[in-house]
Amino acid sequence: MDISELEQKAREVRKRIIRMNSAAGQGHTGGDLSETDILVALYFRILRQIDPTRTNPDRDRFILSKGHGVGGYYCTLAEAGYLEDEDLTTYLGFETRCPGHPVRQKTPCIELNTGALGHGVPVSVGMALSAKRQQKDFRVYVLTGDGELQEGSNWEAALSAQQYCLDNLVVIVDRNRLQLADRTENIIGLEPLADKWRAFGFDVQETQGNDMGSVVSTLEGLDFTCGCPHVVIANTTKGAGISFIEDRPAWHHRVPKGDEVALAIAELEA
Template structure:
């Protein structure tokens, strides 16, 4: 897809995500809106994956470590052909495969279960190291939240990745400055993130994580630095694309009422008209 097509797809994903949250009466819509552009670029431009063969040994691996944003991943997977788009309507319903956090044993295209924060990056380091040991060229990409980077397990993984020279690993930090109930700056402020990752031996780039051109440029394979894992600090807005949700901590897992849903959907529809 070209940039305009990617922007349109991201908007489609946001609309479907919004409707699913409204219908289910639950979800983590703020963080889903902030990460949607990143997911869209990965699945429709960057990752070497095949929905017809989701366990291909040569596929790229992607882990959504901020697993509470699972719905955005499910919608993206449905648009990419991994699951039936109609299945999105079952989100959080009894016996649905589409739980509040991704489950590898149930959903094609999900590489590992996530939910407890701080697990995705350590697992990704193991995947990237396995590729190196096997002489394979597939890449591993993981998205964490910025609040999630307060977890000590991430920093142990960061040290290990640098020690092993995992230049086939990319960490994307969804830096929307908000976590559940508070701003990052008011809890355990780990910003600025770039100098910390650089001090551990990573190659680091900062981008606007809601700008499709910047995302695609940063994720291009040409940006790999030999011998160094990469970190992309993606500055995003929680609730991006919806005026009253944007940069608003209340929308971590709030559900829109009927009037709010109507306004939000109108704004998303207007954005592509």
């Protein structure tokens, strides 16, 4: 799929997010929208041997460590045909395939139950190490929030990733500079973030995380034989794509209501 087709997919995913969150009356709209382009790039172009049943041992793995962003993930999976449109109408409902955080036992494709922040990167390190030990060439991609990096578990995992030369590991940071209620730099600052990862022995790449061309060329440009783990700092805007949602802390856990739905869809179709 070429870049303009991927961009169209991302617009469709964003429309699904707006409609799904609005109908459910709850959701993490800002975080769903900031990660959309990354998820579309992964599921429509980057991941090899995608297997919704997770039985193919050679499939690339993806872990959504920022589990509260699962709405954007379900909408991507539906757009790619791994969930039904119907499933999205049951988001957050009783016995749904689409609960409020990722649950492996309920939903196709999901590799790891997440939601308590700070666990995806450590588990990804284990998966990437297991690939090395089994001499398999699958890759492990993990998407973490930037606020999430305040969890110390990530940095312990980074030490291990360097120790084991895990060049099959790609940590993608959704660097939208917002966490739950405020800017990351006002709570526990992360800068200089790239230098921190470099000091932990990572190959560090930066990308414009809401620009499909930039995301794809960065992910496709990684050298999987370099002997060190990768981090892609994806500079994003929380709420990307909808002007009145972008970069506003209140939209961390808000959903469009009333006229906002039509306004948001109109912006996406403009």
